[in-house]
Amino acid sequence: MTLETVKNDFISHLNKISAYQEALGLIFWDLRTGAPKKAIEQRSEVIGTLSSEVFNLSTSDQMENYIKQLNEHKSELDELTVKMLEECEKEFNRNRKIPEDEFKKYVVLKSKAESVWEEAREQSDFAMFEPYLKELVDTTRRFVGYWGYEGNPYNTLLDMFEPGVTVEVLDEVFGKVREAIVPLVKGIEQSAVKPDTSFIYQQFSKDAQREFSLHVLKELGYDFDAGRLDETVHPFATGLNTGDVRITTRYDELDFRGAIFGTIHECGHALYEQNIDPALTGTPLSGGTSMGIHESQSLFMENFVGRHPEFWKRHLPSLKKFSPEQFKDVSVESFLSGINESKPSLIRVDADELTYTLHIMIRYEIEKGLFNGEYEVSELPDVWNRKYKEYLGVVPSNDAEGILQDVHWSGGSFGYFPSYALGYMHAAQFKNAMLKDIPDFDQHIADGDIAPIKNWMTEKVHRFGKTKKPLDILHEATGEGLNAEYLIKYLQDKYAALYDLEPVK
Amino acid sequence: MTLETVKNDFISHLNKISAYQEALGLIFWDLRTGAPKKAIEQRSEVIGTLSSEVFNLSTSDQMENYIKQLNEHKSELDELTVKMLEECEKEFNRNRKIPEDEFKKYVVLKSKAESVWEEAREQSDFAMFEPYLKELVDTTRRFVGYWGYEGNPYNTLLDMFEPGVTVEVLDEVFGKVREAIVPLVKGIEQSAVKPDTSFIYQQFSKDAQREFSLHVLKELGYDFDAGRLDETVHPFATGLNTGDVRITTRYDELDFRGAIFGTIHECGHALYEQNIDPALTGTPLSGGTSMGIHESQSLFMENFVGRHPEFWKRHLPSLKKFSPEQFKDVSVESFLSGINESKPSLIRVDADELTYTLHIMIRYEIEKGLFNGEYEVSELPDVWNRKYKEYLGVVPSNDAEGILQDVHWSGGSFGYFPSYALGYMHAAQFKNAMLKDIPDFDQHIADGDIAPIKNWMTEKVHRFGKTKKPLDILHEATGEGLNAEYLIKYLQDKYAALYDLEPVK
Structure with missing residues (x-):
């Protein structure tokens, strides 16, 4: 068999995996947006x-052969094929290292844990979820082994x-961010500025x-x-292929923020997936890196575009x-002050x-501690509450608004x-780099001319x-590695202005 | 391997086929109800x-083995497994008899022919579609070989x-039906009764x-x-599984009939699929026979329930x-007269x-003639127009409202x-048999108490x-074989009453 034939067979194999994943993506979208319950x-x-078929195709002997054969001629391969090969090899090694029966057990465990978590959260009863979480952590520890x-x-x-990204990196950047945020939170608490948020509700x-x-x-x-x-309980974006990237939002008729900022957030995710090079379609490379x-794309859209003062100067009239x-007597300034209110909270x-x-740092420290052997699952509610007290000055009155609030762990998503x-x-950091190429960024937002911003991304x-x-x-985009300073500077400037704080030098 | 093992493997194999088909069903539903066009x-x-996977699984050597092994022990198998085996064998034999390359060509041909037909219909140009139809007919003739x-x-x-059902059967029943309908159509033409349909538009x-x-x-x-x-251009019902049977309809704001009767029609299809024994789920037996x-189920609902005078006595007030x-001055009688207007037409x-x-008979005679060697594709527009003149007294003024109106042939659906x-x-015929068990059928419709009727079905x-x-x-349901008399009697009684015709003895 020639190398060309092996390569083509390999790509057909990947196309097949991608086709099954696209079908799965549609099924999940449908289940969330309106499939009847008896379905x-x-x-x-x-x-x-x-899913089994995808797993089998990704871990099959055939895949092993492709990886082996292509690796033997890696230097003769085009760049794209090399990337695909590396992506598949990574996935293959990860999955093949886990004994098949353990993997199957893990899949069953996750699906059980998710429904137990739902029930436990409803009843605000961590004890109910605890054995499942313990099992998930133990299994994940073993997998890491x-x-x-x-x-x-x-x-x-x-x-x-x-x-x-490693613990070392995170400890450093999170440390810096925390150091900057904590005085801001304190400053806001003590500020005389109390935003009027009554127009929101x-x-x-x-x-x-x-x-x-x-x-x-559209804009x-x-x-x-x-x-x-579409509308769902939990908003999301899903890229089935680059020509079909769907978003959902939720509507609260007594608080429009969820829908508007949720939509803009998911739009950021969607713009990413809609604008991936179509040449990558059908391969494992057609997705977010x-x-x-x-998340940088969604947060960029939500915070740096969707909360930009110029954005609301432009859009408050249409909101009216x-x-x-609701908005009759609301000025742009009071609107911005209201939607940017900062207040320590539980959720x-x-x-x-x-x-x-x-909130993220608390979860990070707990997860790190779990896999370091510092914490055991049984201590988590206490650890959680202690950290909320320490970081945010608030303490959950029950598990539902504390340790049980997020779905992630029930699905085994640690990290x-x-x-x-x-x-x-x-x-x-992207915003900062973008300003060098688009110095009139603010004017573009004011004009609703987002194309240059989107095109830069x-x-x-x-x-x-x-x-x-x-x-x-x-x-490549910003000329440097991860740097927390841009976020820190943004938050300091923003909240100093909103809450009339002493500017940080 | 024990028989039990073979049987279980066989059923797993069928479950897999069914799972792929369900995913395909959802994809088709989605494409029709709102997938973005770049998807x-x-x-x-x-x-x-x-689809290839379904075809491969249905025609694989493995399937051949299952069929062979199970047939050797057919007498030891439970009834359900025998039915599944027979269903698969039929499908297997049909597909395996066609050389693989011819089948592939046929699939490509169909997909091309459908888009050519769409274009040809738009331009009302049979000549454009003719070579594709000829190729489809020739291929189908060869397959029949x-x-x-x-x-x-x-x-x-x-x-x-x-x-x-054979040509012999159809010639007989269609002959009888035609013999009964033609004088009715003539009678209506000459009747002094001219329904007022202005409220419809x-x-x-x-x-x-x-x-x-x-x-x-709901009722x-x-x-x-x-x-x-949901809403689509062409209404349909699709059973993804018995717990997920979706229907669509279309809305014309200047003619409500399409939506209302379309919905009731598709409801009949849906009730069929929703009420298949759930034990058959995941097997090839979970579908209409x-x-x-x-079509008997959809037409029963549409015509025998949805056009029943008692149905409209009950529902005209809610329509109002x-x-x-629109309905302010419309009585039940004039409503029924209007919605039941009969007039020869082209579509x-x-x-x-x-x-x-x-309309159906014309297509039947043309198809039969095509596969009998009586007609060639090139003659079809002439044959079509001649038959419309003869059966309905109307002649299409162009191909779009004549020979090109239906999608079926472009998809190779002959028969x-x-x-x-x-x-x-x-x-x-079902209605007639049902009356013996539910003599107060009319009263049930009048009361909106459809459950006994649905349960009978x-x-x-x-x-x-x-x-x-x-x-x-x-x-088993009616105590006899196909009998056209019930339909004939129904049409004779209905239209005699509506158009004040001499009752047929």
């Missing part, structure tokens, strides 16, 4: 069949979501919120010929058209821009949370998909 | 991959959609039509926990709530209950059309899925 039982079987690690066992988990019809969301999406460059907007870079009574997903990162904060730092980030590693993208 | 290119690849036939080559095609908002449709669906027993109603029986101006899908069957008329006959038809052959279902 679920049999649909789960379909998910099981397709199979996979191996450098420096710190938790590094291996971090690497799955943010290749190249007023009737704003769902239909009108949707209309406004669509209006904003941000979301391509409706390659996507659609990491969770952190993905959609809900005239991560409802947190403001400033305190959000503290994922830090990406949220990393994404935030990346976003600020496509040029520097989107189009590469997974062909570049996250830290390489960051470096 | 299509890559989604087609996904369809190709999954591989498959073999009894009596008439067209029988083999009929058997694919309506097992057990008035503004009826889409939202209100949808609300009314949902209202009716008919459609389970919304196992389905949903034939096109004709499926949904569109007050099958817009035809009334009485003339519909004539499908007669099912529509058979379904109509079955429906009338579930008991006699739905639950069996494909475990019984269509003619067996018909015979």
Whole structure:
């Protein structure tokens, strides 16, 4: 068999995996957006069949052969094939190192744990979830043993979501960010400025919120010929292929922020996936390069575009058209002051821009401690509450608003949370670099002319998909490695202005 | 390997095929209900991959082995396994008899022919479509050669959609029906009764039509926990699994009939699929037993329930709530007279209950002639126009409203059309048998108490899925074979009353 034939067979094999994943993506989207409830039982079987097939195709002897044969001629291969090969090899090694029966048990455990978590959260009863969480942590610890690690066992988990980022890196940047945020939070607490937020909690019809969301999406460059907007309990974006990247949002008729900022956030994710080079379609390279870079795109859109003062100078008038009574007497200034109110709170997903990162740090420290052997699962509620007291000055009154609030751990996702904060730092760093190429950034926002901003991101980030590693993208786009200073500076300037604080030198 | 093991492996194999088919079903539903247009290119690849997999699994050496091994012990197998085996064997033999390269060419040809047909219909240009239709007919003739036939080559095609029904049967029943309909059509033409249909063509908002449709669906027993109603250009019902049977309808704000009767029609299909024995889920037996029986369910709901005078005595008041101006001065009698207007027309899908069957007969005679060697493709527009003149007294002024109006042939579906008329006959025959068990049928409709009617159909038809052959279902439910008399009597009585005709003795 010639190398060309092996390569073509390998790519067909990858196309097949990608086709099954696309079908799975549609099934998940459908389950969340409106599949009838009696569909679920049999649909789960379909998910099981397709997922097993993906797993089998990714870990088969055939895949092993492709990897072996192509590695023998790596120097003769084109760059794209090399990237695909490396991606597959990584996945293959990760999966093949786990004994098959343990992996199967783990899949079953995750699916059970998720439904137990749901129940436990409803009843606010950590004890109910505890044995499952323990089992998940134990299994993950064992898997890390199979996979191996450098420096710190938790590094291996971090690497799955943010290749190249380690405990050492995170400790440093999180330390800096924390050092900057804590005085800001204190300053705000003591500030005489008390934003009027009463305009937020007023009737704003769902239909009108949707209309406004669509209006904003168009301006941000979301391509409706390659996507659609639906409603779900938990908003998300899903890229089925680059021509079909769907977003969802949720509508609270007594608090429009969830829908508007949620939509803009998901739009950032969607712009990433819509603008990946179509040549990568059908390969494992057609997707975001990491969770952190993905989150940088959504947070960039949400915070650096969607909360920009010029954005609301432009859009408050149209908001007034959609809900005239509500915004009648609201000025741009009081609008910005209201939507940017910062207040320590218990629930991560409802947190403001400033305190959000503290929520992430708490989870990071707990996860790190779990895999370092510092904490055991049984201590977690105490650790959680202690850290909330320490970082945010608030203490959950029950498990539901504390340790049980997030779904991630029930799905075995350890190492994922830090990406949220990393994404935030990346976003600020991209913004800073972008200003050099687009010095009239503010004017573009004021004019609703987002194309140059979107195009910059496509040029520097989107189009590469997974062909570049996250830290390489960051470096090539901004000229440096991970740097928390841009986020810190942004938060300091923003909140000093909003709350009339002493500017930080 | 024990027989038990072979059987279990066989069933797992079938579950896998079923899972892929369910995923495909969802993909098709999604493409029709709202997938963004740029999704299509890559989604087609996904369809190709999954369809090939289904084809491969159905025709693989492994399938051949299962069939061989199970057939050797057929007498030791339970009834359900025997049915599955027979179903798979039929499919296997049909597909394996066609040389692989010819089959592949055929798949490509069909997909090309469909888009050419669309273009040709738009331009009303049969010449554009002719070479593709010729190729499709030639290929199908060759396939019939591989498959073999009894009596008439067209029988083999009929058997694919309506097992057990032959040209001999159809010639007889269609002859009788035609003999009865033609004088009715003439009588109506000469009748002094001219229904007032002006109330139909008035503004009826889409939202209100949808609300009314949902209202009716609930009453008919459609389970919304196992389905949903969406909007498409061409209405359809699709059973993904028995817990997820979706229907679609279309809304014309200046003619409510399409939405209302379309919804009721698709509801009939959906009730069939929702009420198949769940034990058959994941096997090839979980589906309608034939096109004709499926159509009997939709036409039963549409015509025998949805056009029942008692149905409208009950529902006209709620219709008046949904569109007050439109129906303000419309009595039940004039409503029924208007919606049941019969008038020869050119387009099958817009035809009334009485003339519909004539449209089907024309297509039947053309198809039969094509596979008998009586007609060549090039003659079809002439044959078509001549037959429309003869049967309906109207002549298309162009190909778009004549020979090019239906999609079926462009997809290679020859032998499908007669099912529509058979379904109509079955429906009338079921109704007649049902009356013996539910003599107060009319009262149930008047009370909106449809459950006993639906349950009768579930008991006699739905639950069996494909475990019984269509003619067996018909015979067991009605005590006799296909009998056109019930439909004839129904049409004679109905139109005599509506148009004040001499009753037929």
